[in-house]
Amino acid sequence: MNTADQSFVKIHNQKIILDQLIQHYPISRADLAKMTSLNKATISSQTVSLMEKKLIYEIGTGESSGGRKPVMLVFNKTAGYVIGVDLGINYILTVLTDLEGNILFQNSYEIIDSSYEAIKPILIERIVEAAQGAPESPYGIIGIGVGIHGFVNNDQTIVFTPHSKWKDIDLKIILEEQFHCTVLIENEANAGAYGERLFGAIKNCSNGIFLSIGIGIGVGIIVNNELYRGTQGFSGEMGHMSIEYNGKKCGCGNTGCWELYASEKTLFENISKLKGLEHVTYKQISQLIQVQNMEVIKELDRFGYYLGIGLTNIINTFNPEAIVLRSGLIESNPIVLNSIQNTISSRISQYAHQNHQIYLSQLSRKATVLGAASFVIEHFLNEPDHLRLMK
Amino acid sequence: MNTADQSFVKIHNQKIILDQLIQHYPISRADLAKMTSLNKATISSQTVSLMEKKLIYEIGTGESSGGRKPVMLVFNKTAGYVIGVDLGINYILTVLTDLEGNILFQNSYEIIDSSYEAIKPILIERIVEAAQGAPESPYGIIGIGVGIHGFVNNDQTIVFTPHSKWKDIDLKIILEEQFHCTVLIENEANAGAYGERLFGAIKNCSNGIFLSIGIGIGVGIIVNNELYRGTQGFSGEMGHMSIEYNGKKCGCGNTGCWELYASEKTLFENISKLKGLEHVTYKQISQLIQVQNMEVIKELDRFGYYLGIGLTNIINTFNPEAIVLRSGLIESNPIVLNSIQNTISSRISQYAHQNHQIYLSQLSRKATVLGAASFVIEHFLNEPDHLRLMK
DNA sequence: TAAGTTTGTTTGTTTAATAAACAAATAAAT
DNA sequence: ATTTATTTGTTTATTAAACAAACAAACTTA
Structure with a gap:
């Protein structure tokens, strides 16, 4: 029940001006006025306020387009x-x-x-x-x-x-x-x-899903342009979504949890078992793939298949604009995307033509x-x- | 990028005043000022505007609490x-x-x-x-x-x-x-x-899930106080969430879809098969339950079990405040809730203590x-x- | 050199919220 | 019955922010 007043208007518009400036700097006051459809005078007064806060500054004049040269404003990205x-x-x-x-x-x-x-x-x-x-x-x-x-x-x-x-x-x-x-x-x-939405693969995407695949599977959900945290903060525990209700027992209490089938941990365990090794590394797997080791490639296909099953559920649930996959293994072996895509294509509802994009994480380890x-x-x-x- | 101005402030505050009035009428101007923390003068001027629009009117004075009697305002629910x-x-x-x-x-x-x-x-x-x-x-x-x-x-x-x-x-x-x-x-x-959120079981709930169980299963999603429609409008197709990746083939293209196990349609088919009937009605099932027909009760338990499996997935996904079940069968045989709850309890993540409520639809057929x-x-x-x- | 254009500031107006003062109506205390 | 304090709702003057219009400065083009 937040009522509005004059100061709310000023703060609200200042945020819009700063956002536009961050997106498009260097930019003149005149262009800011055009883009925001705020009055030139309003922009002038607000930029004074932003300069006092050291959040923006002037860097001299820009190119004229047939009149007085504009004064270019830039975001002070080193204000803090x-x-x-x-x-x-x-x-x-x-x-x-x-x-x-x-x-x-x-x-x-x-x-x-x-x-x-x-x-x-x-x-x-x-x-x-x-x-x-x-x-x-x-x-x-x-x-x-x-x-x-x-x-x-x-x-x-x-x-x-x-x-x-x-x-x-x-x-x-x-x-x-x-x-x-x-x-x-x-x-x-x-x-x-949030990182991928601000700086990475789903920049400015309204509805996006971020999948973190490692020892388990975690999901970050962006809906209606906001991060969705859930009532207590525990949304996105889709690693523990059952894809086989009578399947393997999971430590969480559920059975057939997705991450028992489609996590990197499971893949690594399967491959090391296959190769009779105690432990297998990223590097070893990449090498086995490069030498076209069929056993390993088949295992990788299964990995993609299981990922595709859960992703189909995610698409049916959220109808997202895009999905970002964060997995060191997939990022270095993007071939896995093929079996993921094939699985989704063969399973996704034929009733309505759903559009969705699947991306690899752009920020990778830094997401x-x-x-x-x-x-x-x-x-x-x-x-x-x-x-x-x-x- | 909607900039604000004075008229935005007026519209915004007017909406808040009207909302409060709808929730709490009959109510005086003084009480509206206290509840909204807007100035008395602002309330006076806004109520004039709302009365001109015929959205509210005065119904005379109320009880005094030790001073001038308040003039009570009411929402004109028959304005249209x-x-x-x-x-x-x-x-x-x-x-x-x-x-x-x-x-x-x-x-x-x-x-x-x-x-x-x-x-x-x-x-x-x-x-x-x-x-x-x-x-x-x-x-x-x-x-x-x-x-x-x-x-x-x-x-x-x-x-x-x-x-x-x-x-x-x-x-x-x-x-x-x-x-x-x-x-x-x-x-x-x-x-x-939306109906249940405004008038029913999840009134004013921020994060709620509505489950429509009939021939199929459809889901309505309310997150961060808004209906979530998805990128194209196709969110909530969780009837086609696979709970058995190698299970029954569904018409949608997927396998092991939840609604193949947990829809009323499936339940009815199973019971009619059990009873050797062509077709079975709501009434017949209710009667069979009342006479403690064990075969049917067992089938009902299975129905609740399968619902619980998918609901566990939903809770792990959304961490919702509440879930509303809309099913004619469950509404008339709420005993099914027991097996639903038992299934969820035994499967939900023990890592974090999740709070959630499961309600029957209050609006029922009219939701x-x-x-x-x-x-x-x-x-x-x-x-x-x-x-x-x-x- | 003149004319037109672009940019950014200045000036005065408009609008809505607010604080403060006020009047009317009432309950409670004496 | 009278006084006092309280509550309600209006009136008045103030404040703040956006805006339109006018303006000045700086520039391009003919």
């Missing part, structure tokens, strides 16, 4: 910096980005002891290290975004991580107290979906970490008054 | 009337309602020939009949809402109806030309979801028709200027 963290199962990926998501610094750490007690100091250390890489700027470090493999509720508490067994960890409060800045915690797939950072950026740009300590 | 139509597989249900969804007139027609050519004149006749039941009012018949069993795209064209085989029928334009009023066409499950009508009501109340012919 953000730290993004991807807390994976066996790694911590940390980045420092500007307000456009450009990476200035990155660091990857391999987790040995995944207990919370062991991770916490390492995490803080990595964040401090990244923060030190930020140049002087009006707003300094505007916040920290964390994407994590596990259940995060709508209060941003980490409720449970299936692999490292963290329980009810309030990392948000802990980091806020440590660093005194905005901290946003999100599920790994949600963050990935989650950039998504996490972008939550913070968006939060910062939506904050009507940038009342913060100047660094 | 709406026609709702449910175009089912073997019936046409038509209602006339006021602006609150109260039914003034209703009519049910059994379809014999379901071809478009046969239905069209009957449909028009039913609408005319319903319209004649409307009393004199400021706005007259404000529109016609149609819920239909089949694929409706985002342009509101009926793309395909699986049973009656209609193809690319632009009913919206046809009815608009015939009746010169707003016409809105929606999928049956989407309309039902779709009231949902269809409510789209028109909402459209009317959102129209900033009610520039229409007075009847």
